[in-house]
Amino acid sequence: MNDNNAQRPLYLVFNFLAHQPLNP
Incomplete structure (x- = not known):
């Protein structure tokens, strides 16, 4: 399946x- 690319x-x-750190 080319969609995977x-x-x-x-x-x-x-x-x-x-x-990413979950710091607001």
Whole structure:
């Protein structure tokens, strides 16, 4: 599935946001 390649950058962005500190 070529769609998986399109979701790769989105996964990287989500992974980056998920590792951010949860300090308001």
